[in-house]
Amino acid sequence: MTPSPDDKRKSGNPATQAKIDLTVKQQREQKRQEKLAEYQKQLAKRKRSKLVWWIVGSTAAVLVVAAIVASIVFAPAPAPSYARGNSDGSSIEGVETFENTANHVEGDVEYPQTPPAGGDHNAYWLNCGVYTEPVPNVNAVHSLEHGAVWITYDPAQVSGDDIAKLEDALPSTYTLLSPYEGMDSPIAVTAWNAQLKLDSADDERIEEFIKAYWNSTNAPEPNAACTGAVNAPGKK
Template identity: 30%
Template sequence: MDHSNMQQGTDLTAILLYIGIVIIAFAIAGYVLAVKTSKANTSRLKKAEKQALQKKQKSTLMIAHVLLTLAILCIGTALIQRSSSTYSIEKLNYNASIQVTTDKDFGRGHSEMPLKYEMSIPTSGTHSPHDLKFGFYAERPPYEKLVHNLEHGDIIIYYHPDAQTELLDKLRYLVNFKKAGAGVLAVPNPDVPSDQEVVVTAWTKTMQLTKFDDASVGTFIYQNINKGPEQIPPEIRRGGGTM
């Protein structure tokens, strides 16, 4: 992993937050000054002096508005960068030694009809023309749609419906990771073998784990995400569920 780039990103985020806070302070000072100017006793001032004072107030307010807008932009950009760095796919590059099965490719046709798959947990084959949003699922959607997600390079982590809270929390974290137009889904599945805690799949790829392991699952995601036979640009796919 490129730790220097990650550190630079963190430094830039902190700088943007600091700049945003400083600009907000100046904006507030501008608003306070404008309020004081509007409340000033102008009864003894001449008309020209009153007009000059009103013009000053308007200018101060305009500057304060501009500063506030800049502050929002800086802080917003910093928060977006912080969020993206939190779920940078590079964080999953554990480079762990994993055992992955390369499954038979059963094709990638489309059908609106219910389908039967040769594999108990399919990783390819004819599927629905509709896919699913990335994220954590409390109920299993149809395989027909899940296989479509695999076609687009998504990763699906299947877990037992009665999984422990600790595992579910880890899965809720992992579903935030994305790469280009592909993402991660966590799905309960009674077809997960009783002696396995999770089954992790990509297009024609399966990894079974008797015990969930952060490094193994992270490595699988890092190595296989966005490698399906049909890759959709992120600006079109927007988190899945669009095809």
């Protein structure tokens, strides 16, 4: 008859039985220690996992905040905003005023002012915005008829930072900016039948002129659109 495990743990010799009992206790203690070690290992793992996620979450939060701050700090300045101009600008030093016709014609037109400050023009206006190449006079003049202000600069005399300053002076619509070769001044600011010629992009009269004539109700066609028509090459 095969002895049972309990039988194997028993001995008639007290000393031998004591060793058996000690061995069983040691095995139980060892198992208990192993379970305790495994529990502590799992607990430490969970703590490390929480710490990793906390670090990841904190880093992500810091990055989000940094991105928001950077977007605020480094975002381009918004375009200036002006009330609708209803002035004739006569009080601005250096402003010239003219009398021009406003007929729709085909083909090129010879204008008495350079750049033109009104006159007959193409039936399609030039979409307002910034252009890096010269634009057609006949379309730009139609934009003036709608109340746009057109800033032109001689690329032989104005470049780099000064062009950027002119662009920064523009409201978001009803303005044109483009190079214009052969002008007798570095910069000209033009509205319908009004023009101001300047030597510097820092001249405070640029802002004064825009305030006086921008989207003016005195233009021949106030409230007409400055988008939805013709783009010229070089539009940004």
